[in-house]
Amino acid sequence: MLVMTTRDALHVPYPASASSLDARTAHAAGRFVLLDDAGADAGVPRSRLYRGFRCELCAPQHGSMDDFDNAVDAALRAGQHAVVLADYEWGVQRALPGGQAPAHGGGDLRVWLFETCEHLDADAVSGWLRDCDRRVSAPDDLPDADSASQGSAPSVAGLLDCRADVSYEAFEHAMSAIREALEAGECYQINYTFRLHFATFGSPFGLYLRLRARQPAAYGALIGTLPGTGDEAAVGGSSGRPARWLMSFSPELFVRHVSGILLAQPMKGTAARGATPDADRAASDGLARCAKNRAENVMIVDLLRNDLGRVARTGSVRVPALFETQALPTVWQMTSTVEAALPPARGFAEVMTALFPCGSITGAPKRRAMALIDTLEASPRGLYTGAIGWLEAPADGRRCGDFCLSVAIRTLALEAPGAIVNAPLADARARPGRMGVGAGIVLDSEAGDEWRECLLKGRFLSGVAPGFALFETLALIDGTIRHRERHLARLGEAARRLGFVCDLAAVNAQIDAACASVARGTVHRLRVELAHDGGLTVRSGALAPLPGHPVDVFLAPDAFGTVPGDDPLLRFKTTRRARYDRAWQAAETQGGFDMLFRNARGDVTEGGRSNLFARIGGRWFTPPVADGLLPGVMRAVLLADPAWQASERSLSPDDLANAEALLVCNALRGAVPARLRPWPGVGGGSSLAP
Known part of the structure; x- marks a missing residue:
């Protein structure tokens, strides 16, 4: 039976009354879909922006698709x-014998209906994305106002803690079962296939812009909620974990229909891009000649010919292009083209039933491969390896309108902020995410x-640059780096979690070279900056020397705002710190050393360039990292020193005012x-703007 829904858990028998539909879609009014052709020529409006969500x-x-086809056609x-x-599992459920449910649950074939569809060219898409990014990003994540790139650079956004949901040993075990x-x-x-799991930081628009620049795709998609339109609506999901945002950067066409002609372009066969033009050409030529990849590709071409033959006019299926190589930013892909004529009486639902899912992501024979996949894979695919695209009204007496569907590979699903469970990072602003990857397995694999x-x-996902660098500031005293091992350990851990390329041996070598160039008997600061691609400065x-002790510190006035304690990047020493630099520089104008920030609860967190300790009741306390601060090297030294007997607890401004003693610390100055x-001026009507 056809159902009309406005959310995963809400089902309304079709047809629903207009009044009930309006009430039930109100929460999803801000839902949008951008179908993004990032490779379109300038001035050619090949992207589509859908707004004004009506229903699903x-x-x-199982069973007849006639009611569904008629309802879509009427709309x-x-x-x-x-x-x-x-969803991939929708095709599995219809293919498995006897109405058997897939191991990880069923999926959906959904048609979302919108009031408007705008056709946009590349410049319009980029401008719209940047505008949305600026509207939803935290001020600390936006490019510096003085930067020449302010008008075009995305906000700070990226990934951390990326990991596979299967081990290599589990992968080998699955390979053995497949070989049998x-x-x-x-x-x-x-x-x-298996899933990569990760957390994301920054705005979804910023992340999409950064990934889009890295992987411009003809069949891109961004699905989420428009800025300023209320809470994020669910846009999909599996196993009770609804996605709030979907991002796809697919280079692969599943099937396109234009005026009675069906076109499919399966991708099967991959080779890494070369580091030089000659190596790149060699990689492309090697892929084109590779017997294994050609054999895999032709298997899928034959599969699609058979699938198309189920709905095509007899004798119309042909293969105009075979074993072509297509350049993507990080890989070469082998692509072939299959065409067929669709009779006027065939509808969209018939085409989907015959072709979905695409054979390039199942194997051959298709039904048996899908049944085996269902027993082997550790988690549901969901929209990954399913399809995303558009469908237009029928014309010219045809039952099926024009449509275009991608194979939803290189596709991310992001959950609501703070939904991370039992993960290394449990910050309220980090979003759990997942993306599938896979490979076609044959007997000699x-x-x-x-x-x-x-x-x-x-690699296109793990290699995305977030818009900042990592750095460490070290004290070089008489030729020796103080706490060198702690600095390098922190840098290495941050690089690992944030996906930075980091060769600690190279870092050590450059530090040694810098130390050798500085005269002994002096005190220097050494700044080591690591770019996302591993570049070192x-x-x-x-x-x-400091002018004297004690140094003066101030509580940050309201103009500096509060620190978002749930910001995952506060735990890392990054170049995204304009707010902090303004704070200690403002303190210096008043003869002070630093300015102390507070979080939204009013607890004191840290200074612009130092951690804080307060002695209360004869014991030293420092704010916990969970309050929103950088775990400084010197802070760790003091916490580990039994002589200090220091521990963590939240500190209020009153705690500081009544403390027996205060100290600030960093690796350069010590304690x-x-x-x-x-x-100055607080309580008297004046303040210093940051």
């Missing part, structure tokens, strides 16, 4: 605009090669006695 039509998981003829989202099935003649090829191919396909400068002074 869900196809049945399109009434002037609504359709976006198609097909292949040797038994059950299949010729099986496409095995080697587990190590296929594992590396999967990781290669995920080491600078040194003389460190002037420095401090006194709290009022900020």
Whole structure:
């Protein structure tokens, strides 16, 4: 039975009354879909932006599709605009014998209906994305106002803690099971996939812009909630974990229909791009000639020819292009083209039933491969390897309108902020995310090669630059770096979690070279800065002594705002620190050393360039990292020193005012006695703007 829904858990029998539909769609009014052709020529409006969400039509998981087809057709003829989202498991459920449910649950074929669809060129898409990014990003995440790139640079956004949901040993075990099935003649090829899990920081628009620049795709998609339109609505999901945002950067066409012609372009066969033009050409030529990849590709071409033949005019299926190589930013892909003529009486639902899911992501024979995949994979695919695209109203007497669907590979699903459970990072502003990767397995496939191919396909995600660098500031005293091991350990851990390339041996070598250039008997600061791609910059400068002890510190006035304690990046020493630099520089104008920030609860967190300790009741306390601060090197030294007997607890401004003693610390200055002074003008009507 056809159902009309406005959310995963809400089902309304079709047709629903207009009044009930309006009430039930109110919470999802801000939902939008951008179908983004990032490779379109300038001035050519090939992207589509859908807004004004009305409702969702869900196809049945078994039985006749006639009611669904008729409902979609009626909505399109009434002037609504359709976006198609097909979960891989919807195709599995219809293919498995006897109505058997997939191991990880069923999926949906959904048609979302919208009031408007705007056709945009590349410049309009970029401008709209940047505008949304600026509207939703935290001020600390936006490019510096004085930067020449302010008008075009995305906000700070990226990933951390990226990991596979299967181990290499589990992957090998699955490969062994697949090999047994292949040797038994059950299949010729099986496409095995697994999920990468991660957390994201920054705005979804900023992340999409950064990934889009890295992987411009003809079949991109961004699905979420417009700024300023209320809470984020669910846009999909699996296993009770609804996605709030979907991002796809697919280079692969599933099937396109234009005026009676069906076109499919399966991708099968991958090779890494070369580091030089000659190496790149060699990689492309090698892929084109590779017997293994050609064999895999032709298997899928034959599969699609058979699928298309189920709905095509007899004798119309042909293969105009075979074994072409297509350049993507990180890989070469082998692509072939299959065409067929669609009879006028065939509808969209018939085409989907015959073709979905795409054979390039199942294996061959298709139904048996899908059944084996269902027993082997550790988690549901969801929209990954399903389809995303558009559908228009029928014309010219045809039952099926024009449509275009991608194979939803290189596709991310992001959950609501703060939904991370039992993860290394549990910050309220970090979003859990997942993306699938996979490989086509044939009889002569080697587990190590296929594992590396999967990781290669995920490189576009793990290699995205977040818009900042990591750095450490070290004290070089008489030729020796103080707390060197702690600095390098912190840098290495931050690089690992944030996906930075980091060669600690190279870092050590550059530090040694910098130390050798500085005269002994002096005190210098050494700044080591690590770019996302592993680039290193080491600078040194003389460190002037402090004018005296104790140093003065101030509580940051309201103009500086509060620190978002749930910001995951506060735990890392990054160049995203303009607010902090303004604070200690403002303190210096008043003869002070630093300015102390507070979080939204009013607890004191840290200074612009130092951590804080307060002695209360004869014991030293420092704010916990969870309150929103950088775990400084000197802070760690003091906490580990039994002589200090220091521990963590939240500190209020009253705690500081009544403390027996205060000190601030960093790796450059060590532990420095401090006194709290009022900020000039606070309470008197004046303040210093940051």
